[in-house]
Amino acid sequence: MSDNNEQANNPNNDNKYLDMDLLRFTTAGSVDDGKSTLIGRLFYDSKSIFEDQMEAIEKSSKGSGEEDVNLALLTDGLKAEREQKITIDVAYRYFATPKRKFIIADTPGHTQYTRNMVTGASTADLAVILVDASKGLLTQSRRHAFISSLLRIPHLVVAVNKMDLVDYDEKVFNEIVSEFRGFAKKLNVSDVTYIPISALKGDNVVDKSENTDWYNGSTLLHHLETVKVDADENIIDFRLPVQYVIRPNQNFRGFSGRVASGHIRPGDEITVLPSGLSSKVEKIVTRGEDLDIAYPGDSVTLTIEDEIDISRGDMIVRKNNVPTVRNDFEAYVCWMNEKPMELGKKYILQHTTRTTQVFAEELVYRMNVDSLNQEDADQLKLNEIGRVRLKSSQPIFFDAYQINKKTGSFIIIDAATNVTVGAGMMRAGSTVSKKPKSSSNKRKSPNVVWEPWNIPREEREKRNGHKASLLWFTGISGAGKSTIAKQVERRLWEDGKQTMLLDGDQVRHGLNGDLGFSPGDRAENIRRVGETARLFFEHGNIVLCTFVSPYAKDRETAKSLFPEGDFKEIYITCNPETAHERDPKGLYKKAEEGEITGLTGYDANHEAPENPAITINTDEMTVDESVEAILELLD
């Protein structure tokens, strides 16, 4: 509501800062892609440089014989680095516009510095990946994109820089975009924005360029100012890692910490881990007034109704929504030290506010960050990333990193040197590394011999004129699974394909009528569905399954029934608020009124797939666009 534009653009006015929010982003690019110049440009054009800083860099530029003022000097840090003309660590920079304050984690682009990129990415809401238009998409940019997706940065910006060197040619831009798109399909990123810029000349950085009339999108700064980040928060699963106990006198015991995720109110039932004891929240205390509700990120102090022993390292959660509690787990680990990770060696694990001993049991594989291939390895060295099975001496309380960064991340510390040597992102609950042959681990008919199908699937496929396939739609109620799946099936059918659609509500009326919604029943539900789907699959169908299927390990079980590559996980997602509004089956309303509990997307988790064939965000894509994207998977 700015009836006065001048005022909106002037940071000097009124108490505007009381509505500003914060965006943390990271920048990455190969050496000389223009990262420093870009940051200098952002500062310069958004008027975040002071005269004395400008004078200092003018002096420096002259000193080293450069003709123009080198904006890159603004962000160069330590003396030695400046002499070598390189940046070698993560540096944090700050600027603000009337809308937002920005924190930039500026990471260097050298091959060997995966470690710094991971560090910079760990706190970022958005990543700006620089690509030099005159050089095209290099290995480096792919690596940045991969690390951003591994660290679950929800928003990517591909800034195609040095457009001035290619005459602002739309074709060059489009080629880079389509190449990046192809690559990004393999990654878990849902929001990518492409912007043609020249950091040196200023095109599309802060001001819209006159040289790129073919480009209708936002400038970089405008995008940074308007990208929505509050939707990325997990406001469902309440987790409060206890940091500190405040006990000024006998009458007061408060448990302090920063809400990692979810929300809580006085009167809500809570459980304390590891003791498992339950109570209710009495008050949410702050130095001002007591709060009615606490949200993710809030630093608060809770008092509870009963006298329970709680100390640092414990976790307060909701009674019916607890994290995984285990002492063995799998994680993607980035190694950050010259001394390689040793299997079996005792390290210290720091996870939320809890520390415990830990050792690596198995290096499942090492990831090639350039080709994305999984490689056999017996060592994890500096700047390498691998999937590792770990065991801790005490149980820890965690969620998969992809659904909860705060409770799914940890660092590894060398007990002898106290140095941080590794960083990890935890995977969903189970540690199954061998695939079960049958989906039921308690097979009750061990003497039945497997008989091949009378008419093999290949023959049926030949007659049908297409391959059999399985599309597994997973996501919370109201995300849009059924709507999209029905249209996809309709299109396939009209195209002459043999299809079948299995839907959650259908099977729960018949085949699975005896099952409820406990984790055990949910697992059995998915197991039966998987087996049923397999029958249709062997019959040559393109089978579409639409199931909430919240647990990654259940889906993993279903997946293991199908040949590699034929089971395509389709993750349908949207902002929880949108799903609650849509509420196609009235379930959220019921949950709100307390009629049902354990509703996925309300008071229970949905574990997002780690490597879906495709992620469809229905806040951002229309049904038609979604259908097209899914059909493409079958080509």
Add this chain to the structure above:
Amino acid sequence: MSERKKQTHLKELEDEGIYVMREVAAQFERPVLLFSGGKDSIVMFHLALKAFHPGKVPFPLMHIDTGHNFPETIEFRDKLVEKYGVELIVGSVQESIDAGDVEEETGPDASRNALQTTTLLDTLKEHQVDAALGGGRRDEEKARAKERFFSHRDVFGQWDPKNQRPELWHLFNGRKNPGENFRVFPLSNWTEMDVWQYIAQEDIDIPELYFAHEREVFNRRGVWLADTEFVNRMDDEELETKTVRFRTIGDATCTGAVVSDASNLEEIIQEVASARETERGNRHDDKRSETAMEDRKRQGYF
């Protein structure tokens, strides 16, 4: 589900600062809060009050007194200590000089700023401090941009820029060997503007020096210095009476004033928003060389 209110940047910075305060109290045995009487250390103390409410701040304040402070600063410090009933440790540069640990600089630019380092390190050692909370911000100076929240110092109190621990998410590793310690910066992510806005939002009391007042000053290489007994004013440096205020409050010998009419917080915020110079631009000691700050940091400066 209730509507999620959007966090303001100040709220997020505050939550982060409180989190850091609590980590320090939980991870260390003998932390102190370095208190200069300046706005950054006052904001830090405010965060500490919030972090431990309704309990008391569980660590003492430590002031490294150059002996060249403005009287207003010392007065403010003493009032605050009394009001909140916190312990105060004072490390005196004068004592270090008297003990012969350091030598007083001479000449017109003589300042005790560099000498503080020795006094600081000695005082930390004397009180077996294992973590010292400092008000340093990364936006202050280029060398600070890479500083960690938890900054490890070796047994000599030295900072090694090549050997700092990576800091991921909000997992702060405060483990150390005996004799080593940490400098911790809860305001790392704040800018000068954020600090002022926060002071206004929270209505925090700060020394009068920050607001415009009349004072006798003289100009030395573009910096307005106050005429005090501690500064060697040259014959050709003429005194003038000006309406000025201070953007930082440090040692009177090297803290420059700015000519300003800003007499309340909103006016200061407006002035900062349209300022043409960083606050350190007025610090005489930084003008000595371009990498001055970095050199001091290696030696263990705050």
